[in-house]
Structure formats: C-alpha cells, structure tokens
Amino acid sequence: MSSDAPRRGVCLVLASAPGGGKTSVSRELLKTEPELSLSVSATTRAPRPGEEEGVHYFFRTPEQFAAMVAADELLEHASFLGRSYGTPRAAVEAALSAGRDVLFDIEWQGHRQLRAKMAQDVVGIFLLPPSIEELERRLRGRNQDSDAEIAKRMKAARTELSHWDEFDHVLVNEDFAATVAAVRAILHAARTHRSRQPWLPGFAAKLLGA
Numbered sequence: 001m002s003s004d005a006p007r008r009g010v011c012l013v014l015a016s017a018p019g020g021g022k023t024s025v026s027r028e029l030l031k032t033e034p035e036l037s038l039s040v041s042a043t044t045r046a047p048r049p050g051e052e053e054g055v056h057y058f059f060r061t062p063e064q065f066a067a068m069v070a071a072d073e074l075l076e077h078a079s080f081l082g083r084s085y086g087t088p089r090a091a092v093e094a095a096l097s098a099g100r101d102v103l104f105d106i107e108w109q110g111h112r113q114l115r116a117k118m119a120q121d122v123v124g125i126f127l128l129p130p131s132i133e134e135l136e137r138r139l140r141g142r143n144q145d146s147d148a149e150i151a152k153r154m155k156a157a158r159t160e161l162s163h164w165d166e167f168d169h170v171l172v173n174e175d176f177a178a179t180v181a182a183v184r185a186i187l188h189a190a191r192t193h194r195s196r197q198p199w200l201p202g203f204a205a206k207l208l209g210a
Helices: 022-032 062-070 089-097 108-117 132-142 147-161 176-191 200-207
Strands: 011-016 036-038 041-043 057-059 074-080 083-088 101-105 122-128 169-172
Touching (some): 011 022, 022 101, 041 062, 062 083, 083 089, 089 101, 101 108, 108 122, 169 176
Parallel strands (some): 011 101, 036 101, 041 057
C-alpha cells in the first residue's frame, strides 16, 4: 500500500552564490530523479543563445512582470543584478498536488518568500564554495568579464553567502559527485516525511486495530 499511495510533492530549493555550482548540481539531479522537474521561472532578462520560451524561462518585459506580481501570480520574485525573476504559482501547486517534486534554482530572497507562502512544502539547500578564492576562480573561468564586472559579481556573491543560515541544509560544494549524492539523499528523506503522506494516519490506524 505504501508504495502505491499518493504523496504530496516536495519543493526542493537549491541556492548558492553565483559560481557556487547550483546549476550544475541541478542538471545532474534532474538526470537521475524522474519524479523531479525544474520550475520554470519568469524573468525580465533577455534570452541567451539557445534558450527557449517556456523551456528555460518565461521571458517578460518589466511591465509584464510587474503585472504578474500585482495579480499575485508568482509564488516568489526577486531582483538580482538589475533583473527580475519569479516563479509562476499555478504550475507548482498542480505538481505538488499530483505528487511530483519541483526543483527551484533561485536566490535567497525567493527562498524566503517561497517558505513564507508554502512552509510545509519547502526543503532548502544552500551550497557553499570551498573558499572565496575558488569562487572567484570559477566566476573568472566561466565568463570573459572585466575586473570591474568580476568585482561586482563578487560583491553580490558575498551578499548571497551571508544568507546561508536561512536554509534547512548546507553543503560545501568541493566534490561535485559527493554534493549531488548528498542533495539526492536530502530529497529522498523529504519524500517520506509524514506531512507529505496523507494516507499514513488511516493506514497506521488499521495496523493498530483502531
């Protein structure tokens, strides 16, 4: 019975400073967890080469994004480096009710709002870099940015890092495979929490002869 009974899905939030590895970890996690899907965010930033509407992001103008906020169509929204990001509400609520897990690649502001609205559904994980020097090395390695731009990104990264203690779980992302394994273990444990298995009280009552 337990293996076939419905459960409520998990909102798995994976956050880090820029260059902290959350996107790489997210991609690997999605390969190995068929019940997990990535939440598609709305954003005001321009599409990058290869990005598709509704697949990578919902691309919106600042005016369209503001209208979504005003209509309470977003579970969370945040601004980062002059751009706005947010999570459309309807698709997430439908997934959770159907027992599907949703992965969120968002910043600390979004995590805070999401927890305020869906506290029982959210499991938050923050990835820390092994050192601030390694974080800067990763940022320099993935973009051909000027020193001024790197300094701007490092300042933003320190702001992100200062919110590590708002999350349920914190991992130092030094070994990629070990980090992915730890995130998967957290997800699997969250799926079995009694609050996500509404059939349990009745099942336990039968076992106890009630």
